[in-house]
Amino acid sequence: MEEMDCKYKDEEGWCHWKYEGFKCIEEKCAFYLRLVSSECEHFQNGFCNKYQRFFCPGIGRCEDELEYKRELRKQEQGEKKRKKEKKKRKKKKKKNYKK
Numbered sequence: 001m002e003e004m005d006c007k008y009k010d011e012e013g014w015c016h017w018k019y020e021g022f023k024c025i026e027e028k029c030a031f032y033l034r035l036v037s038s039e040c041e042h043f044q045n046g047f048c049n050k051y052q053r054f055f056c057p058g059i060g061r062c063e064d065e066l067e068y069k070r071e072l073r074k075q076e077q078g079e080k081k082r083k084k085e086k087k088k089r090k091k092k093k094k095k096n097y098k099k
Contacts, residue, residue: 007046016082017075018058 008017009024019025040059042050050062057071 010082010086016078020078 006024006029008015010016013023015022015024015029019029040048040056042048042062043056047054048056048062051065051068053072055072055075056062057068057075061071062068
């Protein structure tokens, strides 16, 4: 299989999407499978043509706009949380380095 260019995997290989808290599982990942197999008729090259966004909540989770927006909001909240935690880890590393 080809190497996955995943927007949900951080530089250390941790997943920040459906499998949060685990290392990237690559070809077993639903996002990867969607990218490779293009199961969704609306999601192509990382872009949802149905809702005109760079986000796909997963097959069957975008039947109506309200459901799509709910999934998008969950994703955005998760990203904010991850950024905050990453910043916290960097501060902690910096503090430990100074000791």
